[in-house]
C-alpha cells in the first residue's frame with residue numbers, strides 16, 4: 001500500500017514535470033498575441049491622461065486610441081528615455097507620496113514598448129477618461145474665483161507679471177485647508193500660483209490694497225506686500241523670513257493637491273486668501289490674454305479635526321552669477337544689474353540680494369560663481385513633511401539636505417517642471433541641525449534664455465523675481481514637534 005502510494009506520487013510528479021517541460025518551450029515559442037490599445041489604455045488613463053487630455057497642459061491628448069496611435073513612436077521614445085511621465089527627483093532622493101502614480105514600472109515600460117513595436121494596434125479603440133485618485137482629505141470643497149478678469153502685462157520692461165488677487169473663503173470658524181487646486185483660465189501664461197493666508201492686521205491690509213486697485217488686484221513682485229509678521233527668533237514666522245503663511249503653491253502638472261494625511265494649514269475665521277499669480281509672458285509679450293483663475297479649496301473646521309498644522313520654512317541662497325569668461329559688456333556689471341532690478345521690482349525686492357548675504361553669513365566674493373549654497377540652523381524641533389526647490393531658467397541642479405541627508409535632489413532642473421514633494425516618511429529635525437540648499441547654474445553664452453525667440457546677451461544675474469533673473473530657494477513644509 002505504501003509502495004503504491006509512493007508510485008502514485010512519483011508518477012504524479014513525473015506527469016506534472018512533463019507538463020511543465022511541455023509548457024515552458026511551448027509558451028516561449030508561440031507568437032504572443034499583439035498588445036492592443038485595450039491593454040495599454042488603463043495605463044495611459046492612470047499615468048498620462050491627467051495631463052494629456054483635451055484642454056490639459058500637454059501638447060496632445062492620449063484619451064483617444066487614434067491620437068495615441070499617431071504619437072506611438074514618440075511615446076516609445078519618451079517613455080524609454082524616462083522623459084515621460086515627467087519626474088524630476090533623482091534616484092538619490094527619498095520616496096515621496098504618490099510617486100508610484102507618476103513613475104512607470106519596468107513592466108509598464110515594456111508593455112508600452114510591446115504595443116508600439118507590434119504596430120500600436122487599436123483593438124476596440126475605446127476612448128479613456130483620466131483616472132484621478134479619490135480624494136482622502138477631510139472637509140468640503142468650495143470654489144473661489146477672482147472678482148474680475150485681469151490682463152497680465154510685462155512690468156518694467158521684463159517678461160513677467162506677478163499679480164495678487166484677494167479671495168474671501170468666508171470662514172466663520174477657524175479651519176484647516178486640507179487640499180487646494182488652482183484652475184488657471186489661461187494655462188499658457190500662468191506659470192505658478194502661491195496662496196497666502198492674510199490673517200490679523202493683514203486682512204485690513206489686503207482689503208486696502210484691493211480697494212486701491214479698484215478691485216482688480218495689485219502688482220506684487222517678491223511677496224503680497226502685506227505688513228510683515230514680526231519675526232521672533234524661535235517662532236514659525238522667522239522660518240518664513242517675514243513672508244505671510246503660505247497655504248500652498250501650485251504649478252501645472254502638480255503631483256498632488258492634498259496636504260499629507262493628518263495635516264493641514266490653519267486659517268482663522270475672517271481670514272482672506274491672497275493669490276499671487278506669476279504670469280510668465282515669454283510667449284505672450286504683448287499681453288493679449290485676460291485671465292480669471294479659480295481656486296478649489298477644501299477646508300474642515302479646526303475644532304475636533306485633530307490635524308497637525310503645517311508651516312513653511314524658506315531656505316534661500318544668494319545668487320551672484322557673473323558674466324561668463326571672455327564676455328565683457330555693460331550688463332556684466334553687478335551695480336548695473338542692481339539698478340535694473342530696482343527699476344523693475346522696486347527697492348525692497350532688489351535689496352534681497354544684500355539680505356541673502358547677511359542671512360547666509362557670506363561675503364560677496366565667496367558666493368560669486370555658478371554654485372551657491374546656504375545653511376540655516378534649525379531653532380526648534382520640527383517634523384519635515386514636504387520639500388520643494390525653486391530656480392529659474394539658468395538653474396541646472398538643486399539639492400536640499402538635512403545634515404548629511406538628502407531631502408530632495410533634482411539633477412536635471414527644468415523650469416517648466418516644478419513641484420512640491422511630500423515625503424513618504426516625514427523626517428525629524430532637531431535644534432542645531434543644519435538645513436542646506438545648494439544650487440548650480442549655467443550662465444554661459446549658449447545657455448542664455450530666449451525671449452520672444454531671441455537669445456539674451458550674457459549678463460550679471462542676481463536673485464530676482466523675473467523669469468530671466470534667478471533664484472535658489474528651498475522650501476520645506478514643517479510642523480512643530
Ligand code: HEC
Pocket residue numbers: 044047048049050051052057058059071074075076078079084085086104252253254
Ligand atoms: C504631469 C503632466 C504629464 C504627464 C503625467 C505626462 N505627460 Fe507627456 N507631456 C506633458 C507636457 C506638458 C509635454 C510637453 C512639454 C514637454 O515635453 O516637457 C509632454 C510631452 C509628451 C510627449 C512629446 C510630445 C512632443 O510633441 O514632443 C510625449 C510622447 C508624451 N508626453 C507622452 C506621455 C506619456 C506616454 C505619458 C504617460 C506614460 C505622459 N506623457 C505623461 C505632460 C505630461
